[in-house]
Amino acid sequence: MASTAILWFRRDLRLSDNPALIAALDSYDRLLPVYIHAPGEDAPWSPGAASNWWLHHSLRALDVSLRERGSRLLLLSGDSLACLQALIATSTASAVFWNRCYEPVSIARDSRIKQQLRAQGIRCESHNSGLLFEPWQIKTTTDQPFRVFSAFWRRATARLADIPTPTPAPGILPPLPDGISSTDGRLSQSLPEQPLDALGLLPRIGWDAAFSDSWQPGAAGAQARLRRFFDQGAHDYAVVRDQPSVAGTSKLSAHLHFGEISPRDLLQAANATAGDHEAFVRELGWREFSTHLLFHFPQTAELPLNPMFDDFPWRDPIPPVLLQAWQRGQTGIPLIDAGMRELWHSGWMHNRVRMIVASFLTKNLRIPWQTGARWFWDTLVDADLANNTQGWQWTAGSGADAAPYFRIFNPVRQGERFDPEGGYVRHWCPELARLPNRYLHAPWTAPVGILQQSGVTLGLSYPHPLVDLADTRREALAFWQQLRDTDSRANVG
Structure with missing residues (x-):
């Protein structure tokens, strides 16, 4: 009798360099690829609207790739363990393979599923498809997790040469188990398949109209973007990555989050392309470090890593007028x-600008970083719990390797430095397009005559500044000093 394995896809939506797929093919005659839609299991961090848009199109692309190789993707909806158990009973599968996720709720769920299925005599294997290193592989000399990126990355780079070469996608996949159609249909009366549209991943209101102009979800889109980046922009990455008006970054973050491309693919491309790509590979290191932190300090998705910030005097309640103006x-x-x-328009934001808008929210508006992290979670196509948490905690000053709280990004100076010709601001704020560069990043400083000539009426065509940057900076520093003084007294006591 032919042996059957279930391949449980999650955030590894590709066929190339997929360790769980390789392991299943090595030992089993038939393969049953499945995706289980169980958003409630991710609570309180169920995927946001922009992520769901990407997931819909990525699942469709994965199914196309599977069908091209003689298989297809089964879509189920419900409790993951119950769906797997029903699928095992329907298909007589004797093994389940998957690639690991590292969020706290995912770890708890997967451990429970592995324990339950093994107790039923089912072989269960999980693999690493999304990281260069497992979060537990890079430790300090005293076997502790790192809290400083530079030290973490020094230890990790010493082992980069040991990273295996990515494996290609198989040309042909084995057939589905007997009794399961190669076309869409129902597996059994008790286990109906779900058509992709029935998962409700796409928005009901067409706010996503511009997303398709910017993105091509799926493994093919990921590989195309990787080739385009290394053919056109990678050689200037270290110079132009901070300039938001220039297409100087790879924009591979969403592809990485959904596992449409492997970090090993990126490392291999960097090593195989002429030029110095250290800055780009270092960004992969930040991604590794973010997962390392979330794995070892799982509370940080909600709470500051630095407990001193437990008592920071954030605005409470949050004034809706401030938050909505920012959003x-x-x-x-x-x-x-x-x-x-x-x-809002594209589901993505330039990385430097992310830091600047986060600094403005947490330090000039004094709104908790968790509020900003939630907004990013819902609106970013590349929303990733580890990266999102690390970025917001770093900017707020409460995390590992944190920017000191007194480091407050001045958006006017940042604009003058990184968008000196105003291409970025003029594109997204066209009502300011005619302002001279001298006043573009601070239109409230422009003389009335210049504003009139440029068609700008503050308070009408463009808002007055929501807050005074200098005043709110001083207030933030005063609160920070108060917090430090309180912490110092507590430590002495």
């Missing part, structure tokens, strides 16, 4: 507004 790109601070509008 809608109507703060009257051009670089902030440009970034927030780019996010």
Whole structure:
């Protein structure tokens, strides 16, 4: 009798360099690829609207790739363990293979499923498809997790040469188990398949209209973007990656999050392309470090890593007028507004601008970083719990390797430095397009005549600044000093 293995896809939506797929093919005659839609199991961090849009199109692309090789993707909906158990009973599968996820709720769920299935005599194997290193592989000399990136990355880079070469996708896949159709249909009366549209991943209101202009979800889109980056932009990455008006970054973050491409693919491309790509590979290191932190300090998705910030005097309650102006790109601070509008329009924001808008929210508006992290979670196509948490905690000053709280990004100076010709602001804030460069990043400083000539009426065509940057900076520093003094007294006592 032919042996059957279930391949449980999660955030590894590709066929190339997929360790769970390789392991299943090595030992079993038939393969049953399945994706289980169980968003409630990710609570309180169930995927946001932009992520669901990407997931819908990525699942469709994966199914196409499977069908090209003689298989297809089964879509189920419900409790993951119950679906797997029913699928095992329907298909007589004797093994389940998957690639690991590292969020706290995912680890707890997967451990429970592995324990239950093994107790039933089912072989269960999990593999690493999404990281260069497992979170537990890089430790300090005293076997502790790292809390400083530079030390973490020094230890990791010493082992980069040991990273295996990515494996190609198989040309042909084995058939589905007997009794399961190669076309869409129902597996059994008790285990109906779900058509992709029935999962409800796409928005009911067409706010995503522009997403398809910017993105091609799926493994083919990931590989195309990787080739384009290393053919056109990688050689200038270290110079132009901070300039939001230039297409100087890879924009591979969403492809990496959904596992449409392997980090080993990126490392191999960097090593195989002429030039110095250390800065790009270092960004892969930050991604590894973020997962390392979340794995070892799982509370940090909700709570500050630095307990001193447990008592920081954030605004409470949060004034809706401040939060909504930030969310809608109507703060009257051009670089902030440009970034927030780019996010809403495209589901993505330039990395430097992410830091600047996060600094403005947490330090100038004194709104908790968790509020900003939630907004990013819902609106970013590349929303990743580890990266999102690390980025917001770093900017707020409460995390590992944190920017000191007194490091407050000035959005005017940042705009003048990294968008000196104003291409980024003019694109996303077209009402300011005619302002001279001298006043573009601070239109409230422009003389009335210049504003009139440029068609700008503050308070009408473009908002007055939501807050005074200098005043709110001083207030933030005063609160920070108060927090430090309180912490110092507590430590002495």
